[in-house]
Amino acid sequence: MPIPLNCPICGVPSTLKCGGCRNVVYCGKEHQKLHWRKEHKVLCKCFEIDTDPKLGRYVRSTRDIKKGEVVMREIPALIAPKLMTYPICLGCHQKLTVKPGERDYYKCSQCTWPLCSLACENSKYHKPECEVMAKRKFNCNINYDAKNGPKKESAYCVISPLRCLLLRNSNPKLYEKILKLEDHLDKRINTPVYAILKSNLLTFVRKILGLDELSEEEILRVASILDTNAFEVRIPSKDLKVRGLFLDTAMVSHDCVPNTRHVFDNNCQIVVMATVDIPKGSVISTSYTNTLKSTLPRREHLLQSKCFECTCRRCADPTELETYAGAIMCSKCKIGKILSEDPLDASADWKCQLCPHKIKVKQIVWGNNALEKELQSLDKTSPKAYEEFLRRYRDTLYDKHSLVLETKYALIQLYGNVPGFLLHELNDAAVQRKLDLCHDMLEIADIFEPGSSRFRGMLLLDLQEIMAVQAKREFENGLLTREGTQEKLMDAMKILNEAVEILQVEPEMQATLQDRVTRMAKEIDLN
Numbered sequence: 001m002p003i004p005l006n007c008p009i010c011g012v013p014s015t016l017k018c019g020g021c022r023n024v025v026y027c028g029k030e031h032q033k034l035h036w037r038k039e040h041k042v043l044c045k046c047f048e049i050d051t052d053p054k055l056g057r058y059v060r061s062t063r064d065i066k067k068g069e070v071v072m073r074e075i076p077a078l079i080a081p082k083l084m085t086y087p088i089c090l091g092c093h094q095k096l097t098v099k100p101g102e103r104d105y106y107k108c109s110q111c112t113w114p115l116c117s118l119a120c121e122n123s124k125y126h127k128p129e130c131e132v133m134a135k136r137k138f139n140c141n142i143n144y145d146a147k148n149g150p151k152k153e154s155a156y157c158v159i160s161p162l163r164c165l166l167l168r169n170s171n172p173k174l175y176e177k178i179l180k181l182e183d184h185l186d187k188r189i190n191t192p193v194y195a196i197l198k199s200n201l202l203t204f205v206r207k208i209l210g211l212d213e214l215s216e217e218e219i220l221r222v223a224s225i226l227d228t229n230a231f232e233v234r235i236p237s238k239d240l241k242v243r244g245l246f247l248d249t250a251m252v253s254h255d256c257v258p259n260t261r262h263v264f265d266n267n268c269q270i271v272v273m274a275t276v277d278i279p280k281g282s283v284i285s286t287s288y289t290n291t292l293k294s295t296l297p298r299r300e301h302l303l304q305s306k307c308f309e310c311t312c313r314r315c316a317d318p319t320e321l322e323t324y325a326g327a328i329m330c331s332k333c334k335i336g337k338i339l340s341e342d343p344l345d346a347s348a349d350w351k352c353q354l355c356p357h358k359i360k361v362k363q364i365v366w367g368n369n370a371l372e373k374e375l376q377s378l379d380k381t382s383p384k385a386y387e388e389f390l391r392r393y394r395d396t397l398y399d400k401h402s403l404v405l406e407t408k409y410a411l412i413q414l415y416g417n418v419p420g421f422l423l424h425e426l427n428d429a430a431v432q433r434k435l436d437l438c439h440d441m442l443e444i445a446d447i448f449e450p451g452s453s454r455f456r457g458m459l460l461l462d463l464q465e466i467m468a469v470q471a472k473r474e475f476e477n478g479l480l481t482r483e484g485t486q487e488k489l490m491d492a493m494k495i496l497n498e499a500v501e502i503l504q505v506e507p508e509m510q511a512t513l514q515d516r517v518t519r520m521a522k523e524i525d526l527n
């Protein structure tokens with residue numbers, strides 16, 4: 001919902017935002033108080049945290065929430081590098097570069113970790129860990145590799161747990177709140193990842209840094225809390241990708257058809273928005289996984305990364321809400337689709353809807369993995385290999401199988417954007433192909449991420465662009481009258497308006513949207 005610019009009491013243009021919902025502005029404290037008593041008290045915060053035997057703590061709407069409305073806005077309790085990351089500065093978290101004439105990154109004069117400059121040595125993020133590491137004369141061995149270029153470094157995996165553990169003394173109240181988050185350590189402790197973590201992290205914290213007042217259990221619990229609750233914070237305009245912990249937002253549960261999405265502002269604040277109308281009393285949800293994947297890999301990913309078995313409406317339905325996103329075509333009768341006999345049981349057999357043909361789930365998993373691998377290895381510089389992939393598996397994969405969807409999505413990005421297939425180079429068939437692909441994917445987006453999801457917004461933007469290209473070509477080739485073309489361009493404009501409404505909250509999309517609107521306004525004139 002766009003933020004109203006006038007005070008609701010006196011109508012004067014104002015900038016003082018309500019700190020709770022930040023959806024209303026006031027001319028001053030007086031009118032804010034008045035409005036609170038009048039109606040805002042019931043309208044302001046729109047959620048509460050409750051518990052459920054299946055979800056644990058979860059967020060529920062306390063009133064009807066409108067599509068596009070901000071549900072919550074929160075500053076991070078903790079920001080730190082991701083577990084594996086290209087070298088970044090521990091002060092400002094920007095990607096590191098080497099200054100001209102220098103042979104290595106700038107290194108912190110106290111603890112030797114690479115930083116972007118002297119200024120970041122005293123950053124509030126870096127200072128506490130720096131003091132501990134410097135005291136123990138820790139030596140970090142991340143160096144610039146001029147020959148091979150920067151690579152992802154696993155050494156960063158100790159920083160987020162360390163930052164959290166240091167809060168124990170520096171901010172005990174916050175640390176206590178963090179310790180109340182779900183950890184799932186019992187499920188993680190015997191996994192191969194935690195076997196490595198046990199030797200790396202425990203040695204680093206207790207032996208190398210000498211923090212032996214921290215028990216092994218507490219250190220691993222903190223790591224496990226971060227794995228269960230942290231978000232990937234992406235700020236494309238700053239080229240920033242870090243880990244962030246948000247105490248309230250961490251309570252939002254998962255659904256494979258989520259009803260919210262989130263963006264981050266330039267201060268790493270998370271803003272959670274409703275993507276559809278959410279009735280009072282509903283579970284407010286986000287997706288912890290890729291909604292384009294089919295149930296088998298989606299549930300497996302949730303089990304591995306978040307330690308729970310999803311039983312949402314989409315997971316429980318073998319047809320995945322009539323999309324058949326996991327279905328393969330029956331090799332025996334050739335017309336039936338093969339689906340899981342019980343999608344909530346990862347070991348259940350798969351069976352044809354129309355004939356008795358059955359397949360073991362192992363075979364389905366093996367096939368999915370092999371095709372996924374093949375898809376990843378395709379030449380990404382042209383649509384050719386992707387079109388060939390679709391042709392090759394046309395008789396095996398159902399038309400809306402998740403691998404087909406992934407391929408189609410990749411094709412949308414390739415047509416119009418890679419040399420040889422730039423918009424002006426596309427022939428009429430390729431223009432129509434991109435248009436059809438956009439419609440196919442929007443049909444899926446309407447089911448898996450309905451409303452004002454980023455996915456739908458991006459697809460609408462692709463659709464608008466190719467619609468405009470087609471309309472202008474048809475006009476130039478005498479296939480459409482001026483009026484007919486303008487009508488088609490108006491349709492594209494409507495699509496663009498919807499895309500703008502959805503994407504305007506994404507800081508990095510501002511320039512693209514502005515450019516599209518300006519271009520479209522000019523194009524509608526047909527001069």
Ligand SMILES: C[S@@+](CC[C@H](N)C(=O)[O-])C[C@H]1O[C@@H](n2cnc3c(N)ncnc32)[C@H](O)[C@@H]1O
Nearest residue numbers: 054055056057182228229250251253254306308
């Ligand atoms: C980020 S936390 C959410 C808050 C958590 N429920 C709590 O009480 O602290 C993620 C954990 O919540 C639970 N959870 C979230 N969504 C779920 C769902 N759809 N079904 C079952 N458990 C879910 C799982 O235990 C998951 O690991």
